[in-house]
Structure formats: structure tokens, C-alpha cells
Amino acid sequence: MSESGEPRLTAAEVAARAGLPLDLTRRLFRTLGFAEHGDERAYTRADVDAMRILAEGPDGEVVEPDVALNVTRGIGITMARLADWEVGELVQHVADGAPEDVEDPGAWVTARLGEQFEDLLVYAWRRHLAAAIARMEAVRALDDDPHTTDLSVGFADIVGFTALSNEVSRERIGELVEVFEARCGDVIARENGRLIKSMGDAVLYVNDDPMAAFTTAEGIINVIGRDPRMPDVRVGLATGGVVLRMGDVFGPPVNLAARLTQVARRNRIIVDHATADLLPADQVDSRPLPARPVRGFGVVEPVAVRRA
Known part of the structure; x- marks a missing residue:
């Protein structure tokens, strides 16, 4: 300056x-x-x-x-x-x-805590940078394109969020979203997944291991849908090649995982056949559901999965 x-x-x-x-x-x-x-x-x-x-x-x-x-x-x-x-x-x-004579509380807080947050920001960035480089190197060992890899994509959303937001106070909706994002983030991290983004009433995550992605989906249902103080959730999983760009993921599995939540029952997990085929049969029960049209994918036969 x-x-x-x-x-x-x-x-x-x-x-x-x-x-x-x-x-x-x-x-x-x-x-x-x-x-x-x-x-x-x-x-x-x-x-x-x-x-x-x-x-x-x-x-x-x-x-x-x-x-x-x-x-x-x-x-x-x-x-x-x-x-x-x-x-x-x-x-x-x-x-x-802040003292009563402080005219700008925001500036006062920034002056007192700014340096600490700066240190924390750099620390977190370096840790995440190292993890991102490790992921890129792992992908390069299997594929020449570091931006494309096979992953299991999970999409979890709150059931009836629009109607719910019209029925409760803004403060309550804010609390629900905060708890939803925090709990989902904890479960995703525990299973070595990566939270790609949160959208208020939904989260998108990825995992290298389909079983870990399934366990994450179970965990989200347990900490959100099974809590009587929280709304129900639905989770869709799809596996396949995705493009990694600018901290986001793109590709058919991403879109399909989101679409599958639309056919899932409350507090249930729906997956595509690619994911179902990769889940160990001795640990996960799979049940094909009737084929149905899914926007952007034609007629799809979803698969309901649960712990054996």
C-alpha cells in the first residue's frame, strides 16, 4: 500500500x-x-x-x-x-x-483478528494445496490427463426445502443450512472424500472409492435424516469419468447423481449401475428399481442400495 x-x-x-x-x-x-x-x-x-x-x-x-x-x-x-x-x-x-467508543466494529475486529486469520488462511491453503498435488500425481500415474479421472460422485439434498423455507423463520432456515453443511462436511472428510460445493439445501462430494462414497451417503442420512430435529435427505451416487476444473467437477456422473436424488425415497440411497457393480455384494444389498425417464439421460434403471 x-x-x-x-x-x-x-x-x-x-x-x-x-x-x-x-x-x-x-x-x-x-x-x-x-x-x-x-x-x-x-x-x-x-x-x-x-x-x-x-x-x-x-x-x-x-x-x-x-x-x-x-x-x-x-x-x-x-x-x-x-x-x-x-x-x-x-x-x-x-x-x-468492542469498546463503546469504537465507531466501526468491523474494522476493530479486523485489526484485532486479521493477522491470526491470515496465518490460518495460509496454513489451510498450504495443506489443501499439498493434498491437491497428491491427487493430481495419483491421477497422472493412471492417466495422462490430470484434469480427468474416474470418481464416485455423491449428491445429497434436503427433502422439501422450498416448502420448508416458507414455513419456518429465516433464522431457523439459516441454522438448518449451517448444521446440514457442517455435518455433511464432517462425514465426507471422515471417509477421505472431498466436499466440492454446498448449495444451501444440497452438497456435492466425490470419492476415489465407491464403497467410501456409499458409507458417506449412509453417514449423511444418519446425522441428518435420522435426527428428528432435522429434515429428511436423499442421496444419489454415480460413478465414471469426470473433469476436474477450477475446484469443481463436471461430467455425466455429476449430473446423474443429482438426477437420482429426484427418484430416491426419503433417507434412502439410489445409485447407478456403474456404482452398484463396484460395491461389494457381501456388504451392500442392491435392488434394481423400475426403469424410468431421467432428464438428460433417457430411460434409466436406478438401483436402491443399503447395508447388508
């Missing part, structure tokens, strides 16, 4: 100092999720340093614009959600302890 910490630079000056075209600089700011300020002096030296980081790779190697934009998008989306999460869950509690 500048010595005074005040914004003194225009976007054009940031671009010039970072050695980037102005249009790319503006696009990087937008991709990070920041508002544009036209020709205003709304930027600091920190913005210049950030643009240089995005423009240069290891040892000053120039990064392709598309690569820089993809990395930037991931950072922007992740940090925006993290900031909202922290403000919503932490600041409202900690700020209550």
Missing part, C-alpha cells in the same frame, strides 16, 4: 506499474469481484503488487492471460464467500465485545 494507506492511483497507473494492458488489468479486478472505479484514484500500491503477482509466475515467468483469469476467478469467488461467511458468523459475535 502507499505510505499513508490512502488510494492514490488510477487503474491506468496500476496497469502501467504492473506492466499489464489496461483492459486486462480492469478485467482482472472484475474477475476478483471488485467494483470498477473508472478513472478515479481508487487504487493503492497493494493493487499494483497484486496485479504483478497475477501477471507473473515462478521466477518472473509471464503467465498466459487465460490462466491468470482462471486463477483469479477461483481466488475471487473463494475469498468473497469466505469474507461473507466470517462477517456473518464471527463479526456479529465478536463485535459485541
